[in-house]
Amino acid sequence: MIEQDIWNWITNFVERNHEFYNFKFPPCPYAKSARLKGLVKVCAYESGSYKDFIQNSIDSLIKNKTHTVCVMAFPYYLKWYYHLHRFIRKINAIIVKEDFYMQYGLAVESESKYSGLFQNKPYFIVIVNKLSQVNEAHDILIKTDYYGFWDKKHYDEVVNRRKSFK
Numbered sequence: 001m002i003e004q005d006i007w008n009w010i011t012n013f014v015e016r017n018h019e020f021y022n023f024k025f026p027p028c029p030y031a032k033s034a035r036l037k038g039l040v041k042v043c044a045y046e047s048g049s050y051k052d053f054i055q056n057s058i059d060s061l062i063k064n065k066t067h068t069v070c071v072m073a074f075p076y077y078l079k080w081y082y083h084l085h086r087f088i089r090k091i092n093a094i095i096v097k098e099d100f101y102m103q104y105g106l107a108v109e110s111e112s113k114y115s116g117l118f119q120n121k122p123y124f125i126v127i128v129n130k131l132s133q134v135n136e137a138h139d140i141l142i143k144t145d146y147y148g149f150w151d152k153k154h155y156d157e158v159v160n161r162r163k164s165f166k
Helices: 002-014 031-036 050-064 076-080 082-098 131-141 152-163
Strands: 040-044 069-074 100-106 124-130
Touching (some): 002 031, 002 069, 031 040, 040 050, 050 082, 076 124, 082 100, 100 152, 124 131
Parallel strands (some): 040 069
Antiparallel strands (some): 069 124
């Protein structure tokens, strides 16, 4: 059920042109192509250590070489776990050597099916991408007005944070 929610979010939000971009661009202009090529894997956290879940998902992604993107879904409350953010930065320092990069955020316009206090809030997501492909896409998008709609804070959190791992 949660994995299907994330697939729906990908196709109905991430791949759709949005008002924010004056309907010129979707949030991720390359998501649909990656999905249609079968390069995207979706995993939903169920229980246990979320750090182990992330590590196992990354290990599988790197080892199997079947996918170049892994979208992991978590309950909303994990967005406040500072040590999770530190864990992701630590893992990024390792996986960039394998040409992968991890980022995190909320699955905007989704409604979590995880039980608890924050049910119906957006899913907290962790996304692992093939770094070379993300950088190649960035080099193309920088030549358009795609980033012109972003505020400086968002650009720093997404683009400059990723560049800091090169």
